[in-house]
């Protein structure tokens with residue numbers, strides 16, 4: 001399949017990219033790794049007349065630690081996330097998740113910014129960002145603003161990002177030492193999107209759970225932060241009763257479509273299995 005005709009732009013700065021977006025409105029679209037956008041264009045599900053390639057802008061890729069947080073540039077690829085020793089030491093759930101995205105070819109090209117900005121409920125990183133309490137730093141005509149990951153997703157492919165804004169980086173608070181985290185994903189085959197997946201980040205203290213956040217992938221139009229599920233673990237040793245309660249609370253907020261990945265009831269069931277698996281794994285990994 002061949003995409004529709006478009007003009008190609010390669011701005012050298014974020015300001016230039018923002019100006020191009022402002023100029024072309026609905027007709028302009030940012031291009032990062034292209035591994036979501038180009039397939040959509042080939043299927044004619046997206047038809048931008050102006051493609052604005054972010055690869056010419058210096059400083060949009062890379063990772064650094066800053067004041068208790070890690071800042072990841074939007075153009076950092078999923079392969080770079082996997083290779084990062086800093087992330088392996090401080091936020092290992094990102095590596096675990098990136099390894100479950102697509103295949104190596106996609107991961108060499110696909111970016112973390114494209115994955116979270118896209119608004120596809122099937123993307124894996126958004127739920128992880130919610131569970132980590134991440135914030136998205138976006139640049140528009142009047143400067144930079146921050147949007148919490150939990151407030152970013154409004155509907156399938158609909159987000160809080162304005163038409164003329166660019167996601168420039170993600171800020172992730174470093175979870176405390178001794179935290180445990182896990183991403184559990186069920187997919188039909190390598191390279192597939194999730195039938196259901198769960199991200200869990202929790203902190204144990206003296207054998208009791210001090211904090212827990214659970215978020216879900218591909219179980220509604222948007223990634224879901226399962227707040228009641230996380231709360232069901234807090235103050236417990238994460239015994240069987242608490243885990244059952246958390247699973248129940250998480251499944252209760254899901255609303256998956258019946259599709260090629262299975263009927264909705266099956267996907268809800270898998271959601272519960274993924275939450276249980278991710279909580280157990282995170283608990284094992286946590287200190288305290």
Ligand SMILES: Cc1cc2nc3c(=O)[nH]c(=O)nc-3n(C[C@H](O)[C@H](O)[C@H](O)COP(=O)(O)OP(=O)(O)OC[C@H]3O[C@@H](n4cnc5c(N)ncnc54)[C@H](O)[C@@H]3O)c2cc1C
Pocket residue numbers: 029030031032033034035036037038039054074075100101102103106109110111112113114115117118122123124125161165166167168191192193194
């Ligand atoms: C075969 C295959 C299997 C896949 N499987 C999975 C999977 O299992 N899990 C998963 O999570 N993903 C999967 N993907 C998608 C892949 O991870 C994409 O790379 C990713 O979703 C988008 O990143 P990108 O850099 O390619 O973005 P692009 O495709 O370039 O852009 C995607 C969208 O985000 C916008 N965008 C990009 N960057 C920015 C920015 N900095 N600011 C604002 N908007 C921006 C674009 O305008 C576009 O609308 C798969 C892709 C393929 C081809």
